[in-house]
Amino acid sequence: MIQTVAWVVSLIFMTAIAGIFLFVAIKSKEKREYEPIKKKWYKARTFYGTTLVIAFLVITIYTLRELPYNQPLYGDEQEPTIVDVEAFQFGWHISEKEFKVGEPIEFDVTSADVTHGFGIYDEDRNLIAQTQAMPGYTNTVYITFDEPGTYEILCLEYCGLAHHVMIATIEVTE
Template sequence: MYQQAAWVISVVFILFVIFVFLYVVAHSGQRAEYEPIQKKGYRIRNVWFLVVIAAMGLATFYTLRDLPFERPAHAADPTVVQVEARQFGFVLSRNEFRVGEPIAFQVTSVDVNHGVGIYDENMELLAQTQAMPKYTNTMYYTFEKPGTYQVLCLEYCGIGHHVMTATITVVPSQEGEGK
């Protein structure tokens, strides 16, 4: 969802910017007095400033309510899974889960920096955190669909970076049904 939102917002804005720049190019040929243009321009700029500030304020308000490093309310007693990254593989203390089971992935590394990214069967990135030596990052995630998920390394860690994967299996919350 967030990937789609980022894409749509970026494309719409870039098209808007292209339009504005082309408009100015199209109206750059005939010279006019600069002072009236400046006066009008500053008025437009003030409105533009307010629009940008309002958009940023709204985006900040809504997005900061959903911080991925905060434990979600429904995950009061999550299943704790230790994830240890090393050149070039992952060791998970458990890799089979049920749909709807809140999980706290406690991620660390025994050598260099790695990343832990969880991908669904369509290869869409669902969640990630960094795996760091000497530190443990806790990533909360609850699988919503049964299936086979992949864990990919998302921080460059050396020659075997791209072979650093693991598999997670998610089964229905009760045998024979998905959530």
């Protein structure tokens, strides 16, 4: 479907551009007074230029208004549960591992040694949230679980020989 639309739209634009080239080629033989044409099209150029700048400004502000994207999804009146996470070679220190469905949680993630990756997986092994665990920095992940279950924390950054044993589990109940 999208391919067909892209194909048709491309054809329309290519035809339009070819038409403009043809028009210019045909008209190029014609001799006319230059001054009035210049005046008219300079005005048009200013108009289209200004319109473009305004349009792009509006589109840019509109599409980027939610930056930064990793904002908490809960209201101001809700206090999130703060969970400290520290990655190390080769495991996780997680200050709290039991949560409720609908409970807003803020994971503050850092590392004790090298860079690790903090990834939260659901029971089907789909990655549902992640951030980098970096020594000297704290990265924040906001999440509110809407399904109960056992979630796994896996390291997403190859960090040494036993990288694959960096698995922790958290429980989410109704």
